[in-house]
Amino acid sequence: MRNRARAVQRRRVALAACGLILAARFQPEAAARPLDQVMADGTLRVAVYGDNAPFSEDEKGRPNGIDADLARAIAEKLKVKLDLRVVDAGENVDGDLRLNLWRGDLAGTPLADLMLHVPTDRQLALRNDQVFFTAPYFDQEIAFAYRKDVMEGLDRLDDIGDRTVAVEGASAADLMLLTAQGGRFRAGLKHYKSFDAAAQAYLAGEAPILAGTRAAIEAALFAAKAPRDDNPIGTVPSQGLVKARWEIGGAVKTDSRDLAYAVADAITALNAEGRMKAICETYGVTYTPPKGY
Amino acid sequence: MRMRTRFLGAVGIAALVAGGAIPALAEGVSEQDIINDAKTPGDVVTYGLGPQAQRFSPLKTLNRDNIKGLVPAWSFSFGGEKQRGQESQALVKDGVIYVTGSYSRMYAIDSHTGEKKWEYDARLPEGILPCCDVVNRGAALYKDNVYFGTLDAKLVALNTKTGKVVWRKDIDDFKAGYSYTAAPIIVKGKIITGVSGGEFGVVGRIEARDAETGEIVWKRPVIEGHMGELNGKPSTMTGKVNESWPGDMWKFGGGATWLGGTYDPETNLIYFGTGNPGPWNSWLRPGDNKWSASRLALNPDNGEIVWGFQTTPHDGWDFDGVNEFVPFDMQKDGKTVKAGGTADRNGFFYVLDRTNGKFISATPFVEKINWAKGIDKDGRPIYNPENRPGDPSQANADDKKGKSVFAVPSFLGGKNWMPIGYSPDTKLFYVPSNEWGMDIWNEPVNYKKGAAYLGAGFTIKPVFDDHIGSLKAIDPASGKVVWEYKNKAPLWAGVLTTAGNLVFTGTPEGFLKAFDAKTGEEVWKFQVGTGVVSSPITWEQDGEQWVGVAAGWGGAVPLWGGEVAKSTAGINQGGSFWAFKLPKTVASR
Numbered sequence: 001m002r003n004r005a006r007a008v009q010r011r012r013v014a015l016a017a018c019g020l021i022l023a024a025r026f027q028p029e030a031a032a033r034p035l036d037q038v039m040a041d042g043t044l045r046v047a048v049y050g051d052n053a054p055f056s057e058d059e060k061g062r063p064n065g066i067d068a069d070l071a072r073a074i075a076e077k078l079k080v081k082l083d084l085r086v087v088d089a090g091e092n093v094d095g096d097l098r099l100n101l102w103r104g105d106l107a108g109t110p111l112a113d114l115m116l117h118v119p120t121d122r123q124l125a126l127r128n129d130q131v132f133f134t135a136p137y138f139d140q141e142i143a144f145a146y147r148k149d150v151m152e153g154l155d156r157l158d159d160i161g162d163r164t165v166a167v168e169g170a171s172a173a174d175l176m177l178l179t180a181q182g183g184r185f186r187a188g189l190k191h192y193k194s195f196d197a198a199a200q201a202y203l204a205g206e207a208p209i210l211a212g213t214r215a216a217i218e219a220a221l222f223a224a225k226a227p228r229d230d231n232p233i234g235t236v237p238s239q240g241l242v243k244a245r246w247e248i249g250g251a252v253k254t255d256s257r258d259l260a261y262a263v264a265d266a267i268t269a270l271n272a273e274g275r276m277k278a279i280c281e282t283y284g285v286t287y288t289p290p291k292g293y
Numbered sequence: 294m295r296m297r298t299r300f301l302g303a304v305g306i307a308a309l310v311a312g313g314a315i316p317a318l319a320e321g322v323s324e325q326d327i328i329n330d331a332k333t334p335g336d337v338v339t340y341g342l343g344p345q346a347q348r349f350s351p352l353k354t355l356n357r358d359n360i361k362g363l364v365p366a367w368s369f370s371f372g373g374e375k376q377r378g379q380e381s382q383a384l385v386k387d388g389v390i391y392v393t394g395s396y397s398r399m400y401a402i403d404s405h406t407g408e409k410k411w412e413y414d415a416r417l418p419e420g421i422l423p424c425c426d427v428v429n430r431g432a433a434l435y436k437d438n439v440y441f442g443t444l445d446a447k448l449v450a451l452n453t454k455t456g457k458v459v460w461r462k463d464i465d466d467f468k469a470g471y472s473y474t475a476a477p478i479i480v481k482g483k484i485i486t487g488v489s490g491g492e493f494g495v496v497g498r499i500e501a502r503d504a505e506t507g508e509i510v511w512k513r514p515v516i517e518g519h520m521g522e523l524n525g526k527p528s529t530m531t532g533k534v535n536e537s538w539p540g541d542m543w544k545f546g547g548g549a550t551w552l553g554g555t556y557d558p559e560t561n562l563i564y565f566g567t568g569n570p571g572p573w574n575s576w577l578r579p580g581d582n583k584w585s586a587s588r589l590a591l592n593p594d595n596g597e598i599v600w601g602f603q604t605t606p607h608d609g610w611d612f613d614g615v616n617e618f619v620p621f622d623m624q625k626d627g628k629t630v631k632a633g634g635t636a637d638r639n640g641f642f643y644v645l646d647r648t649n650g651k652f653i654s655a656t657p658f659v660e661k662i663n664w665a666k667g668i669d670k671d672g673r674p675i676y677n678p679e680n681r682p683g684d685p686s687q688a689n690a691d692d693k694k695g696k697s698v699f700a701v702p703s704f705l706g707g708k709n710w711m712p713i714g715y716s717p718d719t720k721l722f723y724v725p726s727n728e729w730g731m732d733i734w735n736e737p738v739n740y741k742k743g744a745a746y747l748g749a750g751f752t753i754k755p756v757f758d759d760h761i762g763s764l765k766a767i768d769p770a771s772g773k774v775v776w777e778y779k780n781k782a783p784l785w786a787g788v789l790t791t792a793g794n795l796v797f798t799g800t801p802e803g804f805l806k807a808f809d810a811k812t813g814e815e816v817w818k819f820q821v822g823t824g825v826v827s828s829p830i831t832w833e834q835d836g837e838q839w840v841g842v843a844a845g846w847g848g849a850v851p852l853w854g855g856e857v858a859k860s861t862a863g864i865n866q867g868g869s870f871w872a873f874k875l876p877k878t879v880a881s882r
Contacts (some may be wrong), residue, residue, distance in 0.1 A: 049742050050468075088468055089742035096742075109419040117743035124738060140744065169545050170572055178577045179686040180748070185874040186577075192727050208685040213744065241688045243745035 032101050032111040032253035035262050038080060045083040046071040047100045047112035052281040053196065054219035055117055057084045067116045070267070071281045072135070074114075077266035085112060089094075093119060094128055101253050102130040111253070114263060118251040120290070132254045135264040136247035136290040137276065143172045143214035143235045145221060150208040150286040154234030157181065166190050166198040166207035173211035196220070215285045220286020247290045308740045312488055321453060322386060322434040328558045334833045336386045340431045340476035341712065342789070342830065344556040345620045348714035349790050350831045351556065355839040355875050356793040357809050360817040362879030363840065367407030368821075369870040371398070371845065376868025378847025380428040382476065382787065382828035383870065384439070385841070389453070392843060392870050393429040397443035400870075401456060404834060407872060411456030415443040421467055426847050430553070430710070431476030431828075433484060435504050440484055442473030448486060450507060462508040464488060470495065475553030480563055480593040483510055487550025487565060498547035499565050499589075501596060511596030515567045515584045516546035523595050531598065537581040537606075547571035548585040550715030551613035552710055557633075559620070560648050562590040562599055564633065566615035573749050575609030576684040582607055586614035588635060590650060600650030604637045606673065609681045610664055610733065611704035611749070612638040619722075620647050621715045625770050634769050636713050636724045641668055644769050656772025658709035658765055659726050663757050664700045685735045685747060701730035703753045705783075712828055714788035714796065719810045721766045721775055723786040723796050728756040729857065730765055735794070753855050761860055764788070764798055766813060776813030778806075785848050787828025789840075797840065799825020801850070801861050805842050805871070815831075823867025837880070840873040851881060 007083045038044050048056035048067045063071075063086050073089040075082035090096050099105045100112045118119035120136035144154050144165075153159060157180050169191040177185045192198040195212050202210035210217060214233060221231055238244040252260045270276050271289065280287040322338045330336070331343030334352045342348050355363060364502070371379065371394040383392040389410060390402040397415035402408065421444055432441040438450045438459055445467040450459040465471035465488055472489045479485070483501040498514040512522040517532025538546060549568035556563050569586035570578060586605040589598055605612045616635055623632040623644065633647035638664040644653040664681070665674035684695030707726050714723040736750030755761045759867030762780030767773070786799035796808045801824040807817040824846025831840045845868035851861060 052742055055743075091741070092746065092748060093743060094739040105419070105421070119740045119743060119745070121738060121740070124740065170741070170746070175572075175577075175685075175745075175747045178572075182686045183539075183577070183579075186542075189540055191541050191544055193545075241685045242747050243737065244739075246745050248743055293850055 032113050032256060033257040033259075035258040037079070038113055043081045043083050044063070044075050044078060044114065045085065045110070045112045046075070047085050047087045047115045049089050049117055051194065052089070052117065053217055054285055056086065057141060066138075066279055066283060066285065070270075070276070071114075071116060072216070073270050073275055073279070074263055074266045077269060078262060086243055088203040093124065097128050097131045097251060101251060113252060113256065113259060115251050117248050120247040120249040130161050130254055130258050131251045132260050134250035134252065134260040135267070136249035137267050138215075138248045139245065139288040139290045140215065140248055140289075141215050141245040142176055143212065143217055143233050145210040145217045145231050145233050146201065148232055153232070155236060156211070157185065157239065159234075160185055160209060162188055162270045163210040164188050164190050164207040165211050166192060166201045167211040168192055168195040168198050171195065171212065172219050172242060173213070176213060176239050176244060177211060180239045194261055199224075214288070218285045219283045294313075300735065317487070321437040327435070328774075333462070334831070336387070337830045337832055338386070338434045340382055340433065340478065340553070341555060341617075344478065344480070344558060346555040346617055346712065347619055347621060347717070348712060348828070349716050349792070351792045351822050352831055352833055353792045354833070354880050355791065355795065355831070355840070357663065357795065357816045359875060359882070360795065360807055363817060363875050365819070366839070366872045366874045367711050368872070369400070369402050369407045369409070371395070371400070371868035371870070375427075376823075376845050376866050378426045378428040378826070379843040379845030379868050380406035380430050380827050380848055381843045382431040383830050383841050383843065384432055384434055385830065385832045386434055386453075388834075389535060390841065390870070390872075391432050391434065391439050392800075393411055393432050394868065395427045395429060395845065395847065397429060397445070399432060399439065399441055399451060399456070401453070402870065404839075404872070413449075413451055413456045414756050415445070415447070415449065415800060418445055418467065419444070421445050421472070426849060428474050428848055430474055431661065433477045433479050435463055435482075435484070436481040438504065440477050440504070441477075442475065442477060442486060442875060444472050444474070446471040446473050446489070448473065448484070448502070448507065450504070462507040464500070472789075474762070475551060478554055478556055479504055480556045483593065485551060485554060485563060485593070487557075489551035491547060495549060496544075496546055497550040497567050499554070499591060499596070501565070501593065506782055513591060513596040513598065515548045515550060515587070515589060516543055517583050518543040521596055528595065529597060537583040539579055542578050545571060546582060546585060550615065552617065555617055555619060556593065559618040560631065561593065562647070563593050564620070564647070565589050566613070566618065566635070568613040568615050569608050569611045571743035573611060574682065574685055574747070575607055576686060577827065579851050580607065586612055588618045588645070588650070590647070600734060602643075602645055602650045602652065602672065604635075604641070605639050610639070610700050612706065614638070615710075616706070616708055617712055618645075618647075619715050621769070623769055624720070632769065634713070634715065636708040636722070636726065638702065638704070638708065639664065639674070640702045640707035642722070642724065642767055642772065643672070654772055658724050658767055658774065659702055659728050659763070661701045661728075661730070662707075663730075682733045682749070683735055688735065697732050699730055699732050699754075702727070702755060703729045703731035704733070704751065705729065705753065709785065709849070711785055711826070712787040714790040716790040716810055717765070718792055718794070720768070720770070721810070722769055723788045723790055723810075724765045724767055725786060725788055725798055726763045726765055727761050727783045729753055729761055729783070730756055753857050755856060755860070761857065762800065764808070766796075766810070774800050778808060778813055778815065782864075783850050783857060785824075785826040785850055788809050789829040789831060791831055797829045797831075799827065799829065799842060799844070801826065801846060801864055803844070803864070805829065805840075819873070821867070821869070821871050822865065824861070824864045834874075837874050837877055841870065845869065859866070
């Protein structure tokens with residue numbers, strides 16, 4: 001690999017001078033880097049998603065959320081500065097890996113060294129051999145919040161019956177409900193453009209059930225100070241082709257495995273120190289470590 | 294203002310045109326210039342060589358006997374590293390060529406010498422995510438402005454003399470997945486655009502703005518249940534809620550109108566195509582899902598839908614209905630029918646009555662179509678249920694893929710974006726088509742923004758061993774394929790046809806080719822050094838006939854890969870505009 005540390009500095013100056021460089025696609029200084037280059041440069045470039053609360057969102061110019069805090073803690077452990085960038089999600093994660101870690105985007109934006117919130121999935125890893133996945137750090141699952149005064153409990157889809165469910169369109173929870181039991185729940189679904197909008201509708205009483213990931217539901221209830229006793233959270237067994245549970249971790253470019261290992265070590269240490277739990281609690285989220293932790 | 298444009302529109306239809314050599318008026322491109330574009334070979338002021346987009350030039354100078362003398366006059370480079378993906382059709386007016394480049398650029402070039410007069414580079418934000426390459430398909434001219442859309446979903450009006458920005462408006466938010474690549478059209482002083490974008494929540498719509506100010510006049514969402522807008526107030530609803538969609542799924546029904554439209558001054562209708570419905574799997578949205586995968590005819594004054602025709606009701610194969618609808622007059626049984634022709638993604642060539650959308654005929658224009666057995670007398674597909682991608686609600690959780698089907702054509706379509714042409718001389722349509730199918734299945738190992746997602750998995754496969762591309766001449770009255778030219782690589786360039794009995798198109802292999810319009814015999818070719826994926830034009834200048842085409846390999850084919858990519862391996866990048874002419878000395882021989 002070529003030594004790019006100085007080139008990166010030069011590029012920064014150029015970027016500051018002209019605001020935007022479009023022609024730099026595939027230029028070496030924009031590449032993702034192994035550990036020694038990150039250490040030599042003194043800066044770790046981390047990509048997190050925008051509009052992905054409680055994990056990451058751009059709040060008045062400062063990225064906020066579990067993934068943002070985790071990125072800060074990882075940089076601290078590696079004793080490097082953090083260059084945290086919020087990226088828009090593309091059509092799928094494969095495309096995000098391509099844009100942010102190995103090929104770059106059409107505008108020639110510099111690549112990130114590490115991307116967080118990447119599902120740890122063997123099939124996904126196999127078809128994306130340009131990247132290497134770190135150990136997972138969080139266990140995601142589809143869950144439901146429901147109004148205790150409306151229903152007894154929710155631990156199977158049948159408990160939903162004909163009730164209205166607020167859900168983000170085209171989310172995992174939506175697809176599970178759309179495909180379950182030959183479409184039995186379709187008529188009761190109330191779709192929203194974002195999870196946040198679905199949560200607001202639930203909190204405003206427009207639907208007695210809110211579907212989403214457990215972390216997002218917990219964070220929404222926490223932020224609204226909605227009592228958990230009145231709004232219990234239930235989960236259901238996996239349905240059909242749609243996954244009800246998946247793990248998330250990080251990813252680096254395939255030639256930067258040593259960086260992935262260093263990141264994994266940092267996360268293990270943060271976990272042992274209780275930092276992961278503390279970060280999650282800031283947002284009202286129960287830390288659910290992947291199995292094996 | 295409105296009175297004046299109405300008046301001009303009425304005059305335009307009746308006006309006689311004295312020929313191509315009218316001296317330029319100070320006010321640039323008028324309403325009449327646009328309406329009469331197909332009859333004035335001295336300029337090309339519209340996308341499609343006329344608002345009907347027949348891509349037919351009345352120029353006869355160049356013909357199969359003298360085309361050997363057609364030689365390059367100059368070549369213009371799109372410069373730098375941004376060469377790929379040149380899909381633009383150029384415009385010519387008063388000795389200036391206006392051509393858009395990939396990465397949202399516009400060039401004004403001296404049409405005699407090929408020298409650059411000015412260049413406009415849109416500043417693209419970091420992190421834009423255009424789905425299908427960095428292309429732009431062309432510009433629109435009106436008065437002293439030249440208009441085009443950018444990859445970050447902005448519409449820009451530039452002064453034709455200086456290239457300076459007159460106005461710039463957001464079509465939508467690029468961060469939400471919107472983009473703009475089509476050529477806008479000008480109708481009665483309004484600039485008409487659709488939207489490009491496939492994210493959740495996107496519903497296709499057609500918009501009209503005052504061309505001089507960029508302010509919105511009307512908006513027409515294409516999916517039922519959504520409210521239109523006229524002069525800042527809600528107008529009428531498109532269709533009726535839940536007529537053809539279950540639950541609230543119409544709210545995010547797709548139908549992106551990403552390819553632009555055509556206009557017929559005779560019926561005073563704008564024709565626009567609409568994209569596929571969402572979510573992709575049809576089993577999740579029982580019903581016809583109107584007006585996805587359709588052609589719509591709109592009143593340009595208020596954006597009301599006059600008629601709609603759905604080519605693929607309840608689409609399950611990603612057959613966008615965006616392909617252009619080309620008005621033409623058809624002689625059938627001794628009568629003249631005001632018809633329109635369109636070559637759909639789904640592999641069928643449709644002829645409709647353009648006044649009311651009534652179905653006239655549909656015939657296959659690619660081979661081995663298997664998603665439908667045919668189209669019935671009412672214009673509805675006779676589906677092959679076994680070739681509809683599987684129902685995920687019936688799939689078993691242990692089933693890794695869900696059921697996979699092989700469907701023809703592939704979702705890239707029997708014909709993709711590249712425009713067809715129609716010759717009133719030969720009475721034939723010229724359709725750049727592709728013979729390919731796809732394996733398609735529900736792919737459970739799919740993630741979006743780090744979360745599980747049930748996407749489509751697909752592999753595109755050629756139907757024949759020796760070719761994918763196929764330029765066909767189709768008789769709209771009989772639906773018969775009159776001649777065919779086969780090309781190894783997929784065809785991705787538009788068509789031009791002339792009164793000199795010629796048909797032009799480009800190939801990914803780098804040739805601009807000319808064919809005998811009646812027989813399909815290849816009569817001329819020229820290698821431009823990179824793939825041609827744009828629409829050629831022709832015009833008359835100083836008594837000589839010129840032909841122009843943008844060159845620069847790119848577009849969606851190289852991005853989708855698979856077996857198809859093998860047919861295009863080794864094609865070099867490049868980015869230029871080529872101008873050819875038939876010198877007077879040769880023409881007079």
